[in-house]
Amino acid sequence: MGKDTMWRRYLRFWGADPPADVDAEIDFHLEALVQHFIARGMAADQARVEAARRFGNVARVRSECLTVDEGWARAAARRETLDALSQDLRDGIRGLTGNPGFTVGAALILALGIGLNTTVFSFNRALLFPSLPIADPPSLVRMWSQNLARGIYVEPLSEGDSADLFTASQSFDEVAGYVTEPVTLTRTHPRGGVEAERIPAMRATTNLFALLRVAPVLGRAFQPQDAADEASRVVILSDRAWTNRFGADRSVIGRDIVLNGRPHTIVGVMPHAFWFESKEIEVWLPRPAPRVEGGRGARTLMTIARLESGATMQTAQADVQALAQRLAREHPQTNAGWDILVTGLLPLGPGEKVFFGLVTTLTSLLLAAACAHIANLLLARGMERRGEVAIRAALGARRGRIMRQLFVESVALSILGGICSLVVALPIIAEIRAVLGPRTSYLSDLSIDGVALAITSGLTLLASALFGLAPALRLSSVTAGDAIKQPPGGPITGRPRRPLVSALIGLEVAIATVALIVTVLYTRAGYNILAIPYGFESENVVTFRLDVPEYKYSEASAAARVLTDVHQRLQALPSLAAVGASTRLPLNMGPGLPTQAITLEDRPEVAQDQRPWTITTTVMPGYFEALGIRLLQGRTFESQDSSEAQRVAVISRSMARAYWPDLDPVGRRLRLDGDTTSLWRTVIGVVDDVRPLDPTSPQVRQTYVPFAQSPGRALIYFVATRDAPLSRFQDVRVAVRGVDSELPVLDLRMMTDVISTATSGSDMGQKTLRVNAAIAALLAVSGVYSVVAFAVARRRREIAIRVALGGTRPSIVAMLLGQALRPALIGVVVGLVLSGLVSRAIAIMLFGVDPLDPLTYGGTAIALCVAAVAASCVPALRATRANPVSALRAE
């Protein structure tokens, strides 16, 4: 006989009450002993004494027996729970597989909701709370120059400003500065021949690593004298460089490598997981701390600091604000109108913050809609299973047991949804990694955040458990007999009140409304931006970059000669329509955006912070023609505008309109401040604006100066081809090699690719919102459909009777529709109100679109209502068409 059988027999007498049982057993023995002694002739009380003596310590016996029994009871209970649990699991899974339509639908919805949310949260976490290989990231801040009047949100600091920051500010424990710039690594091959390679590098003040609280894993960190000493050039390798270029050889310390033509001694190697700014950086070089004399005009120094304990970003901001104001007073020429901004490690502009907030909000709403949808499905299913549950209760299952089984089903469903969500999330994350990863190292290793997945799955679990348990919760109000006898739809008369279902439908519709309206507004804004002409042509334009190395061409004129030679060689090719070059990519992309204050000849002096300004680009003749920038007045640069000729400039339309509103600007003179020669330039022509990527930016005031009069070392070339642009790549390489065979051709690509890369980020954003809205709308419409369909199924008898009694089809349909459409309508109204709030919050992103645009609101509302009506009509009409007799008979 099994142990359980014995156990049940044991419990039979007193129920589960081991102490009483043990007492009974002991009492019997004692009493029997007493009788035994009395029978032997003892007196009653002496018999008792003797019995007690013979028995021994009652209390001890009792406690020992109880320990054994209670331990046994616990073990048996545990076993029973385990059995019950595994049974529940099996039942739960069977419940899901037995109803594949429901399971697949629910899993799909959960997969979408959880998948999108996990993606968004993983993305946010990577950007806002990245796990960085440096100590205490929240206490690290960056400082930037800001000039909102010129449309500059963040720009690096100038050397002089940074130096003042180092000394004058109290909020910071430590301040470091750095620039990222490529260096040329030269290697001599054992078989002869020199190989030059541009590698990303960072030049930092010697305290950078101390500030980040990381130390090299080999060798040593920088010391202050490394930067001061001209003779000793040292370099620290990144783990990447060390592994790829030196095979992780531990003896590299002390070896030399040639950077920019000069030998540098390797003094350290950084740890494996360490990166800062970009994962591409291969070497670190020391640079001296910024000096006040270092100049304030050029803003090129990135600055990072660690907050003192007790300081917050707000206090630091107030601190540097005071400094910025002082600098503006003391150095009006360079600092008037400029602020200093304190941000965290990743400076997100206001537009970006709003956008991320929007995407996060909408995907969270989508999750809520998905949960509401699942809840409705579960409630419907619960109604159908009321009979089954009641039978089970009648057969002796405890309510707790039934609830547990339903709970297990919900858990299984959520787990299934969680697993399926990976199918949704992984490809999206891979795409983000591919598109945005190259642009920022924070996203280059983007992966699914386990915490996000767990939390989102947990939320859906909560929702599905809550609603999945509904049929069990109602058990007490239903006797088994009633539940079985009644038709599954409830009583025939009257409209069954299902407020919960209505609320859920309303919620889904409201969310869909918000998602649709906001997305439509945002999409329209996107199209508005696209519609603005760029101001140049990008079709059939090949672009590449040359950067003439200083170690080879130490003379500035020699470097300029190289660039001009390449230009001339390319111009000589008949297959090219036009060749030009400039220091920057159009659309205001590209490294650095120096705005400059200018002085207009025939203007009175104005206050320093209100001086006219411009964005200066140095171009080679052919630039405007190559990019198809229209000439509006005067002429563009030609070979006559050489270094000996009069200084000239070409300005853009907006600049002309801003500074010479009713006059002809051609012939006027201006002077660029910050220009080393500081000579007056004569305006010789006006060209069309080239608009920046951000259409609201005021940076359309553009000035162009000829390369011959303002030479440099690096240029971006634009080659307009007549045909077959890809084969022109070879022409480019040949031309460059003809001038200097070692000069690398950088970033050789089509201009159209450049633009699509630049807009890829916002394209992804658009896509995300659209997918989100589409899913929300689908959920809402299918939700309405299923609610009506279920109501119809429940009330089949009632409908059949009405039809049999002569009810007209429209009246019956109207009766059925009313139930679902009322909450849907309320949902639309609520959604409209919410949309108004949300659109106002994101108004800065809605370029050229009214946040409360009646066309969009009205159109969406009508569209949703029509969809809801259509979805409701399908099952309703089908019901009225059914043969009433067969419907009644089917019961």
Next chain:
Amino acid sequence: MTTPGVFLPLTVYGNGDTLQRSHKLSMGETPSRNPDLLRGTVELLILKALTHGRQHGFGIARWLEDVTSDVLRLEEGSLYPALHRMERRGWVESEWGISDNNRQVKYYRLTRRGREYLQRETSGWTEFATAVFKVLQTT
């Protein structure tokens, strides 16, 4: 009843450690002291007592008294922890009944496993006793 006899001091169970040790025994561990031997012996005796049919604790005590002519004087109460433990290990099973004077009585009965255990241990004990006796017999 004043024959000195071998008084099995089942008080060896007690010194605060009782609960722990009885717990341990029920989980199959064996403490390393002598009480183990004594405890095992009591269980054997009880099992033997039950070979004649079902019996309650009092009856077992009386049978032991009779058969050993009162040489083995057990603290009768100590039978019960042993019985409960053996029930948990599946050597005996119990059922409740009503006595002649309408009291609740708990009867114990030998299971097949108990019977097998008894057989094994009996032969072991017999071997042991024979060996000891042999030694003691030599001069």
